[in-house]
Amino acid sequence: MAYNFFVHNDLTFGKDAVQELPNILAGEGVKNVMIIYDEGVKVAGIAEKVVTQVEKADVEITIFDKVLPNPSNELVEEAAAIAQEKKIDGFVAVGGGSSIDLAKAVNVLMTNPGPIGQYGGIGLVKNKVHPLIAIPTTAGTSSEITNVTALTDTVAVCKYVVIDNKLVPSHVIADPEFTRTMPKSVTAATGMDAITHAVESYISNMATPLTEYNSIKGLQIFRENLPKAVADGNDMEARENMMLGCIITGFGFSNANLGLVHGIAHTLSAHFHLAHGMANATVLPYVIAYNAPSCPEKMVDLAKAINLPLTGNIEEDQYALAKELEALTKELGIKRLSEQGIKKEDFDMLADDVLKEPVLNFNPRQGITKEDVLAILEKAY
Known part of the structure; x- marks a missing residue:
């Protein structure tokens, strides 16, 4: 019997791994970056460290810091509208599963028509997406290396998943120091x-x-x-x-x-x-x-x-x-x-x-x- 095992990640692991971020962005040729994170990451001082590294890459920066747990379709559409206006061509997601899942979903809508809900299921995303660098601050969801984004449909009152190999972040920066502040x-x-x-x-x-x-x-x-x-x-x-x-x-x-x-x-x-x-x-x-x-x-x-x-x-x-x-x-x-x-x-x-x-x-x-x-x-x- 033949088995398929899909893996697609460029992974930088260890202390001070975030310092590789400018080189990664330069290598991808990204010019307009959206950095996505939540209030907790900001309060912990992690967002500032990431922004400092992105600034070294000589790119235009847009920040979306409204991430909420169990991100909704509406939140995805809100962030995507900003990303489209700013002509974002690359993402940096900092945080736990909610931040990374939101970034994955927004990324889908940069190269595929909305609404995001139509992609619920397996293998429904048609077009390739932009580079996404995932920087986890929790040790749990594994969203940084998976092909899944979990979203909430507030109308149907259900949580659903978009599963597609195109969703896998192009790069992962995993620094255990970023998990130190977790309660x-x-x-x-x-x-x-x-x-x-x-x-x-x-x-x-x-x-x-x-x-x-x-x-x-x-x-x-x-x-x-x-x-x-x-x-x-x-x-x-x-x-x-x-x-x-x-x-x-x-x-x-x-x-x-x-x-x-x-x-x-x-x-x-x-x-x-x-x-x-x-x-x-x-x-x-x-x-x-x-x-x-x-x-x-x-x-x-x-x-x-x-x-x-x-x-x-x-x-x-x-x-x-x-x-x-x-x-x-x-x-x-x-x-x-x-x-x-x-x-x-x-x-x-x-x-x-x-x-x-x-x-x-x-x-x-x-x-x-x-x-x-x-x-x-x-x-x-």
Whole structure:
């Protein structure tokens, strides 16, 4: 059987990597740059460091600093209108998944007609896009190296994805120092997002030997380093390993896709504006337990990879990972649904919408019912 594994990144990794930004822009021949980031990146002083480097490239600079979590179609259209007016021919995205996803979507509309919503799905972007340099400030989403942008349709009240190889940033500047200022809660939530990517891509029904290595290696890195990074934000060895793990895992899940955890998380974020990482983390242990009977050998593989104690009885050992993830979410202070403003009377509506999520096609356990989703939400409550 033949396997396809798509990777397309020019990656600069390590301390002071941002100093390569002027050379990258010059190499791309960019003249009009839009720098995209959010208020948190600005307050942390990271935006200023990036702008200083862009200024060395002798380019015209436009700043868009209105990024919000779970970026909406309207926000994409607003930023794209400015970019078109300024004749932007290159982007620098600084921040977490929301900033990078917004930049990817805006970039699509520079060379493809709007509205952005028509590109929801796989492989629908027709024309090549402009250079995009992604500079992550979190270790979680892997958006900097994936072919996916996740957006919110505020009219349909749903979160959807545009998946196309043209979306992959042309360059990545990954400096672990830029993650140092992340609060504990954000470090925990984004780190659990990364663990979700590793686990879901490993058990995905689209996984191949080429993706499985990345997924399982990423899980090993995250399990060892995430608690350290949360406990001490200045532990730069842990921070660096987390960022490295996100890149490794991103190569895997952008090829293997994800599953039911993300289906539920997308719905929670669309309706209640939960941060993506927190939404994933809250339901992760219970979805993994639900999926275990459909892929027990893979569940044992993952448990062995992080040295969990096993009995040798696969009927019992298939649940070891789910139990470990539940313990980890408690250790890291991940909030339950009841602590995030979700009410039980919301469950029925949420479950209906989860079943509409295309990502469920890649989940290892098929035939998911409304009752299944309701049971998972109840356990996460």
